[in-house]
Amino acid sequence: MDKTPEQINQDLLRPLYHASWRFYVALVILGSLVAAAFFAWGYQIYNGIGVSGLDRPVFWAFYITNFVFWIGISHAGTLISAILRVSNATWRRPVTRCAEAITVFALSISAMFPLIHLGRPWLFFWLIPYPSERGIWPQFRSPLLWDFFAINTYLIGSVTFLLLPSFPDFALIRDRASGWRKKVYGIASLGWRGTPKQWHRLEMAMRIMAVAIIPVAVSVHTIVSWDFAMAPVPGWHSTIFGPYFVAGAIFSGIAALIIAMAMLRKLLHLEEYLKPIHFDYLGKLLLVMSLLWFYFVFAERLTTWYGNFPSEMAVFWVTQSGRFSKLFWTMIFCNFIIPVPILAIKNLRTKIGWTVVASIPVIVGMWLERFLIIVPSLSHKYLPYNFGTYRPSWVEITITIGTFAGMALLYLLFSRVFPIISIWELKLGLQKKVEAAPALASQEPATEQP
């Protein structure tokens, strides 16, 4: 990257000023899909949750699958960005902001699902501990309440983590703009003047946040896994669930990040900023997570099989060779058999198109993984007289499609309001003439000064 700072400004601020007709077409299509999802949700609130395909014994299905899936996607951003910041990996600079934005949006979407899935969603605020006329606190022993706090903590942390390093960029836009932009970005930059004191405080705040957000991110998905592991349900009640879910979350998150970056690169013409080397490094991470994920699945399946408890074996066989086996083997194919060879071969991994080809099945596979954790266990729980099955209704399918459209829509709008690559961090990297050498940089002591 041998661009001058002014060229960088021009390249990265262009999407804030100009939009092609494609943007408006995408806006209309995605907007109508999101509107359809909201209509479906309204229909469900009006008529009752019975318009979904849920039944007895499958009391949780698509909505909780989506909830866990989107929380998983949210682990791409903040966690990876924080790890790269803490380890001082210099290649992170063009990646961090688009990663952090994924976290904020995916988490916002996933946080809607516990509401969507409630029988009486208008009473969701009973989860908040406040002195009420009802005279009781929420039940602190319930994993759902842990969830409530964990997600809110993570959401507040991620929004802070996204906004903190944005202030210098907002100030840059403010200084270059006139009219309404000057006003809006002036407010958004919170009086950033770029004084040494402000830089020092920003640096301190980012260091604290980067360290603090890592345990928060790990705890969030662990607690999500405990929603399942704390219940005596065959296939759920397992100690492996915490790390298994965290690994799966990071896995799906990296895949989402690769896809998002490839799209941004194409649509916003960022070819000179998001280079094959970034996809190569993320591809290596994805490869490691794919292997780790497979290790967890293998360990979980094998111990269940050897344990041979009748109730667990009912769930085991229904996923392995029974009604859900097609989905199970699709999952293995998508999460392991497709991505591993692609990412292991250097000639393929260093080509952006191939990393995307490896990432898309991971998204599908990880969605299936969550579905396969929830539904087979619930439909084959202990007493065979009560075994059941599940088929989603149009309401659940519409809402699920709507969330993917919503994610794309939010991201699209974000790229029109925020510089999608952190301009000041990129310039800082140039200024310091640091070559992209993550392995070396991460072994050196932190010497970076902004």
Place this chain on the structure above:
Amino acid sequence: MEHRWGMVIDEDRCTGCEACVAACHAENNIATVGDDQAARGRAMHWIRVERYYEGNFPDIKVKFRPVPCQECSDAPCEPVCPTYASYHNPEGLNAQIYNRCIGTRYCANACPYLVRFFNFLNPVWDKPLNLQFNPDVSVRSVGIMEKCTFCIQRIKTAEIKAQAEKRPLKEGEFNPACVQSCPAEAMVFGDLNDPKSKVSRLSRSSRATKLLPELGTHPKVTYLKRDTWDNGQNA
């Protein structure tokens, strides 16, 4: 606690007539949901008669097992509810407080016996059942969980009556609707705190077992049946 209500169900006596199911529906204002919803697995029966078949034709045996809420002493449904809607009452019953329920359905997932029922839609009753509501039992709305209460309205009525007459409760003074209606007298209800009550004596029987005892839920419902060991013919 003064009383610890329990039940004994004799599987060797049960004929599978389902009078208990009908009585329970009538007593507790349980919605009939309709054919379509029932076909989708949303029927609500606070007590159900499970049928299991043993052996191959013509040497076949049918086993009936009536399953109400097991009223666990260590109930998995209770700690998972974020709003205290499923709650252990002072007499050890797993109470469900309808007004607190927001419909997370976590309790139903945690319950190994699947005896919790969710109102997926607003309740409906097949005519003319809509004309025979029990005024002592509240009608539940859409979006909340409901379950067997051991007919808590009958328990409370009897307790209040005994208190007003300043006397202890007598055994057999009242029974839940299912026990009352069982023609084979396969079900017995009473106070497990009274070692001389019929339910206490029967639950100490050599035929006594619990449902899924390995889960450590310590149910207050006891089943009586002869041991029929799996002789390996299902292998």
